[in-house]
Amino acid sequence: MKLGLRRRIVQGTGLLLGLFGITGIGMTHLIFPGLHCYACPLAVTVCPIGLIQNLIVFGTIPFFWMGAIAAYGLLAGRGFCGWFCPFGTLNDLLAFRKVRIRDSFSYVKYVVLLGTLIAAWVFADTMFCKLCPAASLEASIPYLLLGVAKVNRPFWLHMGTLGGTLLGMVLIARFWCRYLCPMGALLSMFNRVSILHLRLSDEKCTHCSACSSRCPMGLTPPLDYDNHNCIKCGECVEACELGALSFHCGIKGKK
Amino acid sequence: MHRVGLWGFACLILVLIASSLGAQEPILTLDVASDPVQIQAGGRAWVRITIENPSAHEADDVTLSWGGSEVFAWAEEVPAIEVLPPFDTETIDLLLAASAGVEEGVHEEAIEVVYTYCIAELCFQIVEEVAVAVDVTSAVPVEGPTETPPVELPAAAFPWRWVGGGIGMLALLGGIVLRRTSRLTWPANLAILGTIIGGLAYGVLEGQHEQAQGIGAVLCTSCVGIEETRTREPEFSPQGLATLESITEPVELVVFYAPWCHACPYAKELVEQAAESNRWITFSLSDVEQEPAFAEAHGIIRSGRTVVPAILRIDTGAVIFGIENLEIRLLQILQGEA
Numbered sequence: 333m334k335l336g337l338r339r340r341i342v343q344g345t346g347l348l349l350g351l352f353g354i355t356g357i358g359m360t361h362l363i364f365p366g367l368h369c370y371a372c373p374l375a376v377t378v379c380p381i382g383l384i385q386n387l388i389v390f391g392t393i394p395f396f397w398m399g400a401i402a403a404y405g406l407l408a409g410r411g412f413c414g415w416f417c418p419f420g421t422l423n424d425l426l427a428f429r430k431v432r433i434r435d436s437f438s439y440v441k442y443v444v445l446l447g448t449l450i451a452a453w454v455f456a457d458t459m460f461c462k463l464c465p466a467a468s469l470e471a472s473i474p475y476l477l478l479g480v481a482k483v484n485r486p487f488w489l490h491m492g493t494l495g496g497t498l499l500g501m502v503l504i505a506r507f508w509c510r511y512l513c514p515m516g517a518l519l520s521m522f523n524r525v526s527i528l529h530l531r532l533s534d535e536k537c538t539h540c541s542a543c544s545s546r547c548p549m550g551l552t553p554p555l556d557y558d559n560h561n562c563i564k565c566g567e568c569v570e571a572c573e574l575g576a577l578s579f580h581c582g583i584k585g586k587k
Numbered sequence: 588m589h590r591v592g593l594w595g596f597a598c599l600i601l602v603l604i605a606s607s608l609g610a611q612e613p614i615l616t617l618d619v620a621s622d623p624v625q626i627q628a629g630g631r632a633w634v635r636i637t638i639e640n641p642s643a644h645e646a647d648d649v650t651l652s653w654g655g656s657e658v659f660a661w662a663e664e665v666p667a668i669e670v671l672p673p674f675d676t677e678t679i680d681l682l683l684a685a686s687a688g689v690e691e692g693v694h695e696e697a698i699e700v701v702y703t704y705c706i707a708e709l710c711f712q713i714v715e716e717v718a719v720a721v722d723v724t725s726a727v728p729v730e731g732p733t734e735t736p737p738v739e740l741p742a743a744a745f746p747w748r749w750v751g752g753g754i755g756m757l758a759l760l761g762g763i764v765l766r767r768t769s770r771l772t773w774p775a776n777l778a779i780l781g782t783i784i785g786g787l788a789y790g791v792l793e794g795q796h797e798q799a800q801g802i803g804a805v806l807c808t809s810c811v812g813i814e815e816t817r818t819r820e821p822e823f824s825p826q827g828l829a830t831l832e833s834i835t836e837p838v839e840l841v842v843f844y845a846p847w848c849h850a851c852p853y854a855k856e857l858v859e860q861a862a863e864s865n866r867w868i869t870f871s872l873s874d875v876e877q878e879p880a881f882a883e884a885h886g887i888i889r890s891g892r893t894v895v896p897a898i899l900r901i902d903t904g905a906v907i908f909g910i911e912n913l914e915i916r917l918l919q920i921l922q923g924e925a
Contacts, residue, residue, distance in 0.1 A: 378803035396790025462812030
């Protein structure tokens with residue numbers, strides 16, 4: 333089975349898990365390994381970003397959250413962004429153009445993460461959730477249809493951030509994941525130590541740039557195969573006909 | 588095109604700032620009941636202080652210290668109020684002592700109030716002085732203790748949990764840095780694995796998995812931004828009060844709330860005001876986490892999803908959700924129109 337097809341199947345599984353509430357199962361104890369709003373009427377898992385904001389507001393030391401995030405990070409790092417996260421999948425579906433822009437802007441997502449945590453503490457409220465485009469799509473719109481949400485200022489604020497994000501996704505591949513996702517920022521810290529990782533065979537690589545042209549994150553895989561932005565989607569692995577890039581599972585030491 | 592990310596970020600910051608505007612809160616209000624305080628030179632007198640929190644946010648670590656001249660002082664250690672919930676009022680009695688050499692007459696003194704208040708731009712500590720007059724006489728006996736004697740300060744426990752959390756975070760970050768910078772992988776792996784296993788195990792022991800489920804299961808309409816968070820105490824309009832007065836039959840309401848619902852105090856307060864203004868209206872509170880079956884029976888929990896705040900009129904079974912236009916909808920439900 334081709335790698336791309338495998339990824340679509342796993343992404344579909346992530347989407348199904350996100351909407352598993354359709355089976356009647358209520359909220360579980362699981363923390364979702366991606367950005368998926370727990371306010372979605374069909375969600376059965378907690379959004380890690382929403383949860384940590386609530387824990388900050390209530391002054392809880394987040395032992396369970398920290399253990400879960402570290403476990404996800406160690407397992408696959410940002411692999412969850414490329415293979416599992418429903419909002420990441422939406423980025424893929426809307427990626428009609430693969431515009432390469434400066435990588436330095438990708439550090440903005442760390443500012444968003446830090447801002448989210450500080451805002452929760454300062455305002456004693458889940459401020460990021462009030463702007464989150466995933467919440468707009470998965471909670472605001474469904475609850476408007478269900479008659480709970482109203483077309484008011486918070487709703488328009490949500491629609492504004494959703495509209496801007498969707499536009500960004502259309503214009504730039506993986507726009508949200510690259511520049512703004514706080515969950516991506518969290519997982520990226522584990523990217524270089526995760527069990528699932530990419531490996532480059534220097535002998536096979538001819539630096540033909542076939543992989544770079546396919547990378548949705550705008551990376552140059554022969555140089556950036558363990559970059560904090562790599563979502564391990566495997567586009568580069570598929571693109572390389574010489575097999576210079578490959579997936580590996582195991583503990584990776586410093587080269 | 589490369590500026591799109593930067594513009595997006597700038598917009599995000601602007602929206603954050605914009606959304607914080609208008610969220611300014613009034614601070615705590617204090618009232619000294621026995622003003623002027625009658626006290627004998629070298630004697631003691633009780634001072635009753637009422638602290639009201641009129642906002643939708645809690646005030647933390649409220650402490651009262653004597654801010655006046657040194658001839659007066661609190662006779663006992665003053666207990667701090669750890670949390671003053673939204674719209675709540677706390678009354679405390681403090682024993683004031685006067686030195687033997689204090690001059691007779693009225694002294695203009697002050698009580699210093701320090702508390703933390705998280706609202707608007709930042710969490711900040713507020714230090715305020717409340718004026719209090721102390722009338723020193725030579726013939727006033729010491730007043731007896733009031734109904735609510737001062738509580739004893741609990742012994743401060745060592746913050747083991749904070750230390751544990753800090754160690755876990757440091758171990759995790761240290762492990763990641765070590766793995767990325769050193770060939771010594773096993774201590775790094777041990778630190779990361781230790782954080783994962785320790786964090787999950789201790790978190791489960793602490794019931795944090797249940798807390799996560801609870802937070803996820805409750806749809807607090809303002810928490811996810813599908814409704815505005817009200818930061819001011821609700822108040823019925825004159826027309827609303829007139830409509831309330833026209834209700835002449837018993838109406839029993841239940842306000843469903845969750846501990847982490849930011850909009851719930853607003854709904855609770857409005858219903859409380861309605862009950863205070865008309866004796867026919869009674870209400871009770873139901874924590875959806877403590878009474879899930881009750882909430883499920885009335886449609887507050889549907890398919891494992893809870894929507895709060897919700898107000899139920901028991902005899903008709905009508906329920907209203909959220910706080911949008913709550914006064915109008917509450918009056919409708921009270922009149923049996925909803």
